[in-house]
Amino acid sequence: MGYLGCFWETMKNLTFDLLAAAAVLAMIPGCERQAPMELAKAPPTQSTQSNQLAPESKSTGTNNLAVDFKAELIPISGGRFMMGDKNEVDATPHEIVVSAFHMDRLLVTQALYQKVMGSNPSRWKGDQNPVEQVRWSDAVKFCNKRSQMDNLQPCYDLETWICNFEATGYRLPTEAEWEYACRAGTTTAYFFGDTAAKLGDYAWFEKNAGGRPRPVGQKQPNPWGLFDICGNVWEWCNDFYKVDYYQESPQQDPKGPKSGETKVVRGGAWKFNEQNCRPGYRYNENPGYADVCFGYDIYGFRCVRAAAGVAGGKDSR
Numbered sequence: 001m002g003y004l005g006c007f008w009e010t011m012k013n014l015t016f017d018l019l020a021a022a023a024v025l026a027m028i029p030g031c032e033r034q035a036p037m038e039l040a041k042a043p044p045t046q047s048t049q050s051n052q053l054a055p056e057s058k059s060t061g062t063n064n065l066a067v068d069f070k071a072e073l074i075p076i077s078g079g080r081f082m083m084g085d086k087n088e089v090d091a092t093p094h095e096i097v098v099s100a101f102h103m104d105r106l107l108v109t110q111a112l113y114q115k116v117m118g119s120n121p122s123r124w125k126g127d128q129n130p131v132e133q134v135r136w137s138d139a140v141k142f143c144n145k146r147s148q149m150d151n152l153q154p155c156y157d158l159e160t161w162i163c164n165f166e167a168t169g170y171r172l173p174t175e176a177e178w179e180y181a182c183r184a185g186t187t188t189a190y191f192f193g194d195t196a197a198k199l200g201d202y203a204w205f206e207k208n209a210g211g212r213p214r215p216v217g218q219k220q221p222n223p224w225g226l227f228d229i230c231g232n233v234w235e236w237c238n239d240f241y242k243v244d245y246y247q248e249s250p251q252q253d254p255k256g257p258k259s260g261e262t263k264v265v266r267g268g269a270w271k272f273n274e275q276n277c278r279p280g281y282r283y284n285e286n287p288g289y290a291d292v293c294f295g296y297d298i299y300g301f302r303c304v305r306a307a308a309g310v311a312g313g314k315d316s317r
């Protein structure tokens, strides 16, 4: 075999190896959308903010941000609401009843994630930026670890990934809880009205984010005090996604299908448009159970806890 033949043989093997690697990744749930090329073309370009964990005291008084950064939970009273968005094929409006729970008023920050997990997977580094490049499986591991740090009973079985809703610890919101909290008693397309005209007052999205996620808590909260509930990063929910789930879901505290390929994410993100930031808009992503999969810099989360598990309403970190 001549030089050229050897070259082509090498190229063929190389191509085969790449295809094989891609095929292996594609077979693992959670890897379809985040191909290695996607990561390769988008390296962290800069990190102007310190990657070190800020002392707690740094979060108060020294700037004009709307909130300090304690991870406080907000009590959400139970109630009844119309879940869905009439403009979406997978979100037929229907009445749902949600029990009381408590929800993080802020997205999980990189500082909190670092404190709990000892690592920070985010692409866009910054203590008060939302953690991103977290898979669903990373988010639930965080929930369990955070529960243990607060002497609470972890909700997740990390072998079956099943959530124990009776446990006192942290978990991801159900899709219904997330939408109920986001709508905050409103019945309009957005919690501030039927058009997106004021979205920039409440959310970081493609028109104002400047191509990256932003520190949490800088925009106005929704009527129930939840910051960045629309935009900034998509928020992992506990539920599996199913396109026609609303046709079969129970009216009281729906918890999603028993099984599925993908998990629900909600709320839109810094590189998505106004429509994606609607409270009723459903999106979904592979959970990334396997370690070879990568997180994506548009996905983050906030935690909830059962109302009964929160003593005296005082819960902060």
Ligand SMILES: [Ca+2]
Pocket (backbone or CB within 6 Å): 228, 229, 230, 231, 232, 233, 234, 235, 266, 267, 268
């Ligand atoms: Ca959000």
